Amino acid sequence: MRIIQHFKFLLLTFVLASSALQIYAQTFSRIEADFSIKEKDIAGNKILTIGHVYFDKNIRKIVLDISFPNKIIIVASDSLVYIIKDDSLVNTSPATVPIDFTVYNLCLNNTLEFYGLKETPYKLEELEKDSDLIITTWDLPDDETAGKLMLSQKDKKLTGMINFDSEGIILSKYFFENYTNIDGVEFPAKMIQYMFVLDKKTIKVTTHRNIKINEMGNNYFYDYPVPSGR
Secondary structure, three states, X not given: OHHHHHOOOOOOOOOOHHHHHHHHHHHOOEEEEEEEEEEEOOOOOEEEEEEEEEEEXXXXXXXXXXXXXXXXXXXXXXXEEEEEEOOEEEEEEEOOOOHHHOHHHHHHOOOHHHOOHHHOOOEEEEEXXXXXXXXXXXXXXXXXXXXXXXXXXXOOEEEEEEEEOOOOOEEEEEEEEEEEEEOOEEEEEEEEEEEEEOOEEEEEEEEEXXXXXXXXXXXXXXXXXXXXXX
């Protein structure tokens, strides 16, 4: 399902100085929002997906309660993605993106600015300024199969990311727009993704609305149970 691929694809606040990091982690742990995904695939087909997303970084599940075009639940973990329909498990597939590098987790940990790369083996290779943008290039040393990543920031917010393969060919582009501050969490309400395959591209525009931080209700959805099945 195309929606699975989308999630290949987020705080400042009430912190006591004596134990800032510990309280910070405890304070910002949940995010939920309405979302819509407008997609145009390689063949030019237009697809619209609408639903509600729940994420608790301590539970480490992204739960998508999709209402259109079909009523399904998608549960994404670090290793697997589950599709649930009518309380039955209908599909299981490998996850393509670790939870740590989803926009939801990065925003809750206040590490979206550099896409969490400072906490990885990636090394900063180049930094330059272009008008009001800061552009950085990141490389993974001693791994000839990994491509570089190029990031752009404005006002300490991630605005764009380009993913290259090992030969310098662009695989994907991401743009992060319409940042909104929710209780101290800066979240890009609009994300645009371009994927390039065989000289063709797909486009996805993801929009979030009614974003809530640390919502204490809806515990069932935050830890949605995956039924046994195939």
